[in-house]
Amino acid sequence: MIRPDLSSLPAYVPGASIPGALKLASNESSLAPLPSVSAVINDATSHLNRYPDMASGALREKLAQWLGVDLDNVAVGNGSSALCQQLVQATCQDGDEVVYAWRSFEAYPILCKIAGAVGVGVPLKRGRHDLKAMSDAIGERTRLVFVCNPNNPTGTTVSRDEFREFMGRVPAHVTVVLDEAYVEYNRDGESPVALEELQCYPNLAVCRTFSKAYGLAGLRLGYMVGPAELVEAVNKVGIPFGVNALAQAAGVASVDAQAELAARVGATVVERERVEAYLAGVAGDLASGGAGADGEPLTYPSQANFVWLNAGERAEALDEALKREGVVARCFAGEGVRVTVTTAEETDVLLRALDRALPAAGLAGQATSAGRAD
Ligand SMILES: Cc1ncc(COP(=O)(O)O)c(C=O)c1O
Structure with a gap:
């Protein structure tokens, strides 16, 4: 009854929601509509x-x-x-x-x-x-x-x-x-x-x-x-x-509502810069000087409301480690992990989680103070 080619159709994977965890998996705003x-x-x-x-x-x-x-x-x-x-x-x-x-x-x-x-x-x-x-x-x-x-x-x-x-x-x-x-x-x-x-x-x-x-x-x-x-x-x-x-x-x-929008977006861009500064610090801490998969940098400069963690083979380990720290990100197995950037409060939680999750996944030798939330 069903067209046969549908069996090979990859399913769209929506960002997961886990009760009690911080969802940074779908590049949504964490705030109510304007x-x-x-x-x-x-x-x-x-x-x-x-x-x-x-x-x-x-x-x-x-x-x-x-x-x-x-x-x-x-x-x-x-x-x-x-x-x-x-x-x-x-x-x-x-x-x-x-x-x-x-x-x-x-x-x-x-x-x-x-x-x-x-x-x-x-x-x-x-x-x-x-x-x-x-x-x-x-x-x-x-x-x-x-x-x-x-x-x-x-x-x-x-x-x-x-x-x-x-x-x-x-x-x-x-x-x-x-x-x-x-x-x-x-x-x-x-x-x-x-x-x-x-x-x-x-x-x-x-x-x-x-x-x-x-x-x-x-x-x-x-x-x-x-x-x-x-x-x-x-x-x-x-x-x-x-x-x-x-x-x-x-x-x-x-x-x-462009003025309301601009204020929100501006705040998100500030948080993105904070996450990027943190990641630059982590990458700088690594003895090898490189951080991500295959000698690629740990992240790329982002112009969106998310950052990419170039974890390669360690993507799933990083994703699991973030989950243990209460943060749900979006994992692309074998490639990397994408994390949505939202508010200052949520960035605090994210950076604390990364401080533990990156070393746990073998992506940073030790917890870094480079961009610690406080
Ligand atoms: C690049 C890109 N295009 C389009 C969309 C679709 O967004 P929506 O259908 O919610 O408008 C998304 C959503 O994640 C996206 O990342």
């Missing part, structure tokens, strides 16, 4: 007897105005995951190829397979997209390329120059999607600004989400900006009423 947005969500509950606006008109108008694009350049979806899936469905027929860096957002290969497309993962180079290798991987059947910037899970960015050179090598009939799920945290001035790049490349689109910086992961809301024909095609393959009424109201309110 106060002004929460108030709007509460009000919107009184209209839930009605279907939502299928076109999400008010939300798309708001986004278009804010971003300085036309209404027909904006699509919204049930999380940007849904938009990524719709992009694959809208561009690929059976056997067509989608190129992405690997490791990157773990949903890409799954979404490809569901749509009957073939995912082509191009290995990262020192945690970064290898855009030369990615353009080389584009073949006859390639229809779509995801560039995840900053990259989940390594936190690294591509530079504007690299990106433009890459776009110059991509054939005009291949759609490129900049996945900017973590754009709000990106302080790298050399990174491409998607909205500027969109003006230059008619085969480019950008996806963003309200799940991370805006703290609305539970509502499921993402948006895409791109060429009108692509927006139309993406909408065609979406499920009807896919963006619920609360998400639409919250999205409109979120666009108006």
Whole structure:
């Protein structure tokens, strides 16, 4: 009864929740939605007897105005995951190829397979997209390329120059999607600004989400900006009423809450710098001078709300050791561990946990005082 290829479909692994432990596994905000947005969500509950606006008109108008694009350049979806899936469905027929860096957002290969497309993962180079290798991987059947910037899970960015050179090598009939799920945290001035790049490349689109910086992961809301024909095609393959009424109201309110957002994001960036300073101290303490797997550094500079611990073969040991210290991270066995950065209080807990977990996993010779919480 079931299509046979589904048995080989890798399951999406959601970040684990363990009662009593600190969950730093899914790159969520640990704070409630922004106060002004929460108030709007509460009000919107009184209209839930009605279907939502299928076109999400008010939300798309708001986004278009804010971003300085036309209404027909904006699509919204049930999380940007849904938009990524719709992009694959809208561009690929059976056997067509989608190129992405690997490791990157773990949903890409799954979404490809569901749509009957073939995912082509191009290995990262020192945690970064290898855009030369990615353009080389584009073949006859390639229809779509995801560039995840900053990259989940390594936190690294591509530079504007690299990106433009890459776009110059991509054939005009291949759609490129900049996945900017973590754009709000990106302080790298050399990174491409998607909205500027969109003006230059008619085969480019950008996806963003309200799940991370805006703290609305539970509502499921993402948006895409791109060429009108692509927006139309993406909408065609979406499920009807896919963006619920609360998400639409919250999205409109979120666009108006930029000052509240900026304060939160700024605080997260401060914590990220604190975690990175700590890790730099740990790496410096190691006699070998190198820390992570295969001579790679213990971490890469992150422009997202998480850091990557390049633990290699010791990833599972590190993940287990963190759990014993009451911190749930996201383990990629044999590769590394990704830890979400949140508030100052939670960073205190994280650094205390790392102080014990890194040596326990054999990744630091001794507990370090480099970035101790206090
Ligand atoms: C790179 C990237 N893209 C897209 C998403 C999807 O986010 P959502 O579906 O919650 O909007 C995520 C979530 O983890 C992500 O890391």
